[in-house]
Amino acid sequence: MTVTGVERRRDVITVAIGTALAVLMGVVLAAGIRQATRLHAEIAALQTASSLQNYPEDIARELDTLRERLEIRAYSGRALADLRATVSRFDASLRATTAGDVLDAADLARTQRLWHQYDPVLAPVLAFHGQPYADSDTSGSTLSREGRAHFAQVKRAQLFAAVHAKALQDHLVLGVRRLQASASAAAAQLRALLLAGVLAALVLAAAAAYLQITRARDQRAAREAEERTRDILKTVREGFFLLDRDNRIGSVWSEALTRMFNRGDFAGLSFEDLLRDLVPATTLATAVKYVNLLWGDRAHENLMKSINPLGQLEVTAEDGRGGTETRYLQFDFHRVVGPKGVRHVLCAVGDVTSSVLLARELQESQQSANAQLDMMVGMMRTDPVQLASFLDSADAGLKHVNAILKEPARTDTEFRRKPGSIMRELHSLKGEAAALDLQSIADRLHALEDLVGNCQAKATLSGDDFLPVVVKLDELLAYLRGVREMASRISVSPQSEAVPAGDVLAATLQTMAAQLARDHAKRFTLNTAGLGGVPPQYARTLKDCLIQLVRNAAVHGIEAPEVRSRCAKSDVGRVSAEFRAAGANYELIFEDDGAGIAPEALKETALRRNLITAAEASSMDMRGAMALMFRPGFSTADGASRDAGRGVGMDVIARNVYALGGRIGVSTNPGKFTRFKITLPAVEAAGSSAVA
Amino acid sequence: MWGASANKGRGAPPAGAAAPRAPIKMLIVDDSNIVRRRIERSQQFDNLVVIGSAANGVEALEIFAKTDPDVVTMDLTMPMMDGIECIGRMVAKRPSVRILVISALADKATAVEAMERGANGFLNKPFTDRQLNEAIEELIR
Numbered sequence: 161m162t163v164t165g166v167e168r169r170r171d172v173i174t175v176a177i178g179t180a181l182a183v184l185m186g187v188v189l190a191a192g193i194r195q196a197t198r199l200h201a202e203i204a205a206l207q208t209a210s211s212l213q214n215y216p217e218d219i220a221r222e223l224d225t226l227r228e229r230l231e232i233r234a235y236s237g238r239a240l241a242d243l244r245a246t247v248s249r250f251d252a253s254l255r256a257t258t259a260g261d262v263l264d265a266a267d268l269a270r271t272q273r274l275w276h277q278y279d280p281v282l283a284p285v286l287a288f289h290g291q292p293y294a295d296s297d298t299s300g301s302t303l304s305r306e307g308r309a310h311f312a313q314v315k316r317a318q319l320f321a322a323v324h325a326k327a328l329q330d331h332l333v334l335g336v337r338r339l340q341a342s343a344s345a346a347a348a349q350l351r352a353l354l355l356a357g358v359l360a361a362l363v364l365a366a367a368a369a370y371l372q373i374t375r376a377r378d379q380r381a382a383r384e385a386e387e388r389t390r391d392i393l394k395t396v397r398e399g400f401f402l403l404d405r406d407n408r409i410g411s412v413w414s415e416a417l418t419r420m421f422n423r424g425d426f427a428g429l430s431f432e433d434l435l436r437d438l439v440p441a442t443t444l445a446t447a448v449k450y451v452n453l454l455w456g457d458r459a460h461e462n463l464m465k466s467i468n469p470l471g472q473l474e475v476t477a478e479d480g481r482g483g484t485e486t487r488y489l490q491f492d493f494h495r496v497v498g499p500k501g502v503r504h505v506l507c508a509v510g511d512v513t514s515s516v517l518l519a520r521e522l523q524e525s526q527q528s529a530n531a532q533l534d535m536m537v538g539m540m541r542t543d544p545v546q547l548a549s550f551l552d553s554a555d556a557g558l559k560h561v562n563a564i565l566k567e568p569a570r571t572d573t574e575f576r577r578k579p580g581s582i583m584r585e586l587h588s589l590k591g592e593a594a595a596l597d598l599q600s601i602a603d604r605l606h607a608l609e610d611l612v613g614n615c616q617a618k619a620t621l622s623g624d625d626f627l628p629v630v631v632k633l634d635e636l637l638a639y640l641r642g643v644r645e646m647a648s649r650i651s652v653s654p655q656s657e658a659v660p661a662g663d664v665l666a667a668t669l670q671t672m673a674a675q676l677a678r679d680h681a682k683r684f685t686l687n688t689a690g691l692g693g694v695p696p697q698y699a700r701t702l703k704d705c706l707i708q709l710v711r712n713a714a715v716h717g718i719e720a721p722e723v724r725s726r727c728a729k730s731d732v733g734r735v736s737a738e739f740r741a742a743g744a745n746y747e748l749i750f751e752d753d754g755a756g757i758a759p760e761a762l763k764e765t766a767l768r769r770n771l772i773t774a775a776e777a778s779s780m781d782m783r784g785a786m787a788l789m790f791r792p793g794f795s796t797a798d799g800a801s802r803d804a805g806r807g808v809g810m811d812v813i814a815r816n817v818y819a820l821g822g823r824i825g826v827s828t829n830p831g832k833f834t835r836f837k838i839t840l841p842a843v844e845a846a847g848s849s850a851v852a
Numbered sequence: 853m854w855g856a857s858a859n860k861g862r863g864a865p866p867a868g869a870a871a872p873r874a875p876i877k878m879l880i881v882d883d884s885n886i887v888r889r890r891i892e893r894s895q896q897f898d899n900l901v902v903i904g905s906a907a908n909g910v911e912a913l914e915i916f917a918k919t920d921p922d923v924v925t926m927d928l929t930m931p932m933m934d935g936i937e938c939i940g941r942m943v944a945k946r947p948s949v950r951i952l953v954i955s956a957l958a959d960k961a962t963a964v965e966a967m968e969r970g971a972n973g974f975l976n977k978p979f980t981d982r983q984l985n986e987a988i989e990e991l992i993r
Binding site: 442443446449450452453458460463466467468469471 | 961964972
């Protein structure tokens, strides 16, 4: 607006100066022409006047000649004719002078007066016609009577001319001088005018040159400004464009729009067409209504900003690789107001995808940070060596689960084998996590178990049913990697190499026992012995066994303190685990002084779980009843909690022990004790038996 | 003389020079009694007179026709006739009326729709006294 104002003013000044100079030139030229005309007239007058000034002398001379001719009685006709011609010419010239206004009026008047005085003396002379001489033989040629009179007139005229010719001539000379002076003044004026004209032309040329230079400079500045604007529009990260009254995009827009909208034909494009393929129809309708409202005078800027429906627009577009990508665009609208209301609507488009995603990530990372904090608290309470040991076994266990999932399977039966094996693996890991009070990991394992449980519950199984398990398993593996990294960062230096594995296991069991006692309001001591002597090949299996057995003892075996008091037992129960070599074999003796196992209770539970029929139950002996507890799906606690009741615990033990070529024996005395005896073959034998 | 008595007879405030500023008549439309009272009590303008309140669009239009208010606060979700339609009818009847939408509907499309029908302002529920007064001031300025 300001720029055009300045330009307009400059144009007005240019035109004014140009006009003034042109008018000046015109005036100078007109004056010059007038002056030249006058000069021309004066030169003509000067010629006329110059010719006049010799006439009086000529007349006087010719009168002299005429008198001389008459005196010597010579032929006077010629002289008289000359005189007549001269007088007539002079008279005509003088008359012309009078008519042409050549001489100064006063000069002319005096000249005419003098000339009029000539008239009476000259007229008789000129009027003479005839022969002035009378020839006689006697006296020769004499003047005739008319001749004498003529001679007298000539003498008078000659005398008059001798006296007055000078005065008349002087008058004429004076007039001519005046004329000369006037003509030379006119010439000087003309010269001055021409000079002025030349000067004016020079000024005009200079002004034109100056304006041309100024204009060129302005144009250069305008061009540079335009280039700068273009550079800004090319490099700025935001998309900018102006909407005109028809909601069409103007010719100026920033390059960033090309990237945002994957097109380049913005000039003249309507706002509606710009968004048409990117947003749902309802959003488009709202957006168009909104932009139309911007043109009205009803809504003020802040209100319009607060109801902007395009503050965070989700747009889906092809990513150029055959897929689609979702981006978030933020449209800001500003009204450009001129003296006659809203002139344009400026629209600024920003790609806020990264900040939207960042906000989302932030939210997620906050959640995960909270979980990590929980985890960290758990880890700090955990013995570093136990933690490292747990992480190792968790890694191995989950890899095993992964291997089970990857095992090729086609039939329903083949698929149906998977959940059971996975459950057992997960359950044992969960037990370990719970033993170490790693709540967050135990929860995740529990969630994974639920997913596997869902698979088990399905009527038919296919590979797709395991997909959620696979996803969750990957998450868990990633989480455990994070835990391992965190453990190393909070300088939980794994010194497992230095500490014997048996001590680690003993410590794990102690931690677990303490926690179980706390959770179940039981009181008992756990004594371990000989765990350092477990051969590495058996470490994993025995660890699982011990965890399961400790849990069973704490949950089912050891009675609540008040129950123990009533039974005249010590308040504090005793649980012991001893590993020892027995001949060529190994033995693990696990014993608690708790409630023991009632075979009838086992039978009832098995009936309830539909593991056996009533007939089988009644015919089942003590040994058979005891074996029930190792069947898959058997559980003696109702409902599933983190540490008992899932019903896969004891069968995990049995399977693993059998797999190593071992045996499990149970002896119990209801109300007194329960004793498990696990016998494992010598290490070399274990290898061959496992193969067999 | 008779002009004065006529005014006294009708009980209407004398128009023109006698009143320093003509009072602005406000109608409150909201289906919640609590919100209506809240708006009435919270507004702090000396020259604003609440001339009525309505609990739905139909009632609002009746009072609107009778009292010819200058300013209307309008809820959007109401029984019988919703606020959007009510705005349209009021503006059609009297284009100079100024309407402040006070709604819990936070979606921008509704706000744009209301503005398009002729609303002049938009206030989200819940609102503070200060927000209410600022929104009203924006409206009557």
